[in-house]
Amino acid sequence: MSVWDDLIGQEALVSRLATAVDEAAAVLAGTVLAGTGKAGAGMTHAWLFTGIPGSGRSTAARAFAAALQCPRMPPGCGDCLSCHQVRQGAHADIEVVRPAGLSYGSHEARKLVRQAATSPTGRRWRIVLFEEADRATEHAANALLKAIEEAPPRTVWLLCAPTPHDLMMTLRSRCRPATLRTPPAAAIADALVQRDGTDRELAIKAARASQGDIRRARQMTIDQEARNRRDEVLALPCLLTGVGPAVTAAATLMAAATADARATTEELDAIETADLRRALGENGEGRMPPGTAGALRELKERQRSRAIRIRRDSLHRALLDMASYYRDVLVLQFGSTTELVNPDRIAELLTAASSGTPEETLRRLDAIMECRNRIDANVTPLLAVEAMSLALRTL
Numbered sequence: 001m002s003v004w005d006d007l008i009g010q011e012a013l014v015s016r017l018a019t020a021v022d023e024a025a026a027v028l029a030g031t032v033l034a035g036t037g038k039a040g041a042g043m044t045h046a047w048l049f050t051g052i053p054g055s056g057r058s059t060a061a062r063a064f065a066a067a068l069q070c071p072r073m074p075p076g077c078g079d080c081l082s083c084h085q086v087r088q089g090a091h092a093d094i095e096v097v098r099p100a101g102l103s104y105g106s107h108e109a110r111k112l113v114r115q116a117a118t119s120p121t122g123r124r125w126r127i128v129l130f131e132e133a134d135r136a137t138e139h140a141a142n143a144l145l146k147a148i149e150e151a152p153p154r155t156v157w158l159l160c161a162p163t164p165h166d167l168m169m170t171l172r173s174r175c176r177p178a179t180l181r182t183p184p185a186a187a188i189a190d191a192l193v194q195r196d197g198t199d200r201e202l203a204i205k206a207a208r209a210s211q212g213d214i215r216r217a218r219q220m221t222i223d224q225e226a227r228n229r230r231d232e233v234l235a236l237p238c239l240l241t242g243v244g245p246a247v248t249a250a251a252t253l254m255a256a257a258t259a260d261a262r263a264t265t266e267e268l269d270a271i272e273t274a275d276l277r278r279a280l281g282e283n284g285e286g287r288m289p290p291g292t293a294g295a296l297r298e299l300k301e302r303q304r305s306r307a308i309r310i311r312r313d314s315l316h317r318a319l320l321d322m323a324s325y326y327r328d329v330l331v332l333q334f335g336s337t338t339e340l341v342n343p344d345r346i347a348e349l350l351t352a353a354s355s356g357t358p359e360e361t362l363r364r365l366d367a368i369m370e371c372r373n374r375i376d377a378n379v380t381p382l383l384a385v386e387a388m389s390l391a392l393r394t395l
């Protein structure tokens with residue numbers, strides 16, 4: 001199975017990246033100079049992978065990195081030692097950066113820049129794969145900018161972010177865009193059936209509900225609780241009949257998002273903590289050797305910071321689920337034949353569509369987007385969600 005098979009619904013991008021890999025091989029062979037290939041198609045030392053969360057941008061960057069390091073023809077066989085190492089995150093010449101917290105500071109960035117400047121240990125490329133590069137602070141981004149501008153000939157930077165606008169203009173203008181399209185529901189459903197053996201009907205439902213977020217779709221096929229929480233969120237619009245119910249609905253939405261986040265963080269935290277305790281020499285009775293408390297404290301701190309981020313992401317997702325409801329109402333109000341995200345709620349969607357106007361629905365969608373913006377601007381989430389709930393209620 002080739003490394004490109006990990007991408008879902010991205011045929012055009014795969015073909016562009018494969019062309020770049022071919023040119024990269026020619027650069028290594030000394031037959032072509034980097035950046036002199038077909039405009040926008042060849043190899044270059046800085047790439048920016050963008051796409052909605054869950055569309056597979058870091059998967060695409062990893063597949064590209066694997067193909068650049070693979071010695072076989074066609075590159076990216078998925079089968080050789082190098083491809084296996086990339087898949088396991090253990091390739092000596094690929095540095096994967098995954099910021100745990102809300103931001104990535106200049107101290108870490110400078111360390112990374114020094115690493116990126118060293119020559120590869122193998123005969124190919126030194127690759128830095130920076131997931132969620134949008135979390136780099138301005139100082140960190142400036143440090144990266146300088147490194148990217150003066151990258152050594154065999155260093156390749158792969159940055160990932162939701163949209164190009166999430167990076168400073170100076171930084172994104174140095175990178176070649178690799179844009180992922182939102183994976184179509186049918187492609188996601190096929191992948192769930194073929195790779196995970198998911199029941200087709202469940203796969204289709206989850207794929208549609210995920211709105212292009214592959215991770216979310218997979219989670220919904222295996223986690224009944226996640227499906228229940230989503231149902232709870234989608235039931236809220238019908239309950240928004242006055243001020244009191246709107247405030248209650250806000251609390252329900254927050255609780256669903258928090259439970260969603262907890263399901264993710266608790267599992268991650270437990271695995272990491274157990275790994276670190278073992279690595280630091282925990283004895284059979286669960287006691288730690290002296291001098292290890294600091295490392296455990298540092299891990300706890302990182303986990304706390306990550307939990308805040310995951311809670312915010314979960315809330316964003318719950319808001320998107322809510323938006324999908326009003327989006328469906330709007331589709332019905334316009335009499336469009338576009339596929340609904342929530343066809344299983346058709347009866348209540350039809351009622352909602354006939355009891356309001358498209359203008360009202362658009363105002364409600366705006367209220368949800370405004371709530372997302374407020375949360376990003378650090379307004380207390382509960383306050384932002386309450387304000388939204390009040391704006392959504394039917395008067």
Ligand SMILES: [Zn+2]
Pocket residue numbers: 070071072075076077078079080081082083
């Ligand atoms: Zn390979």
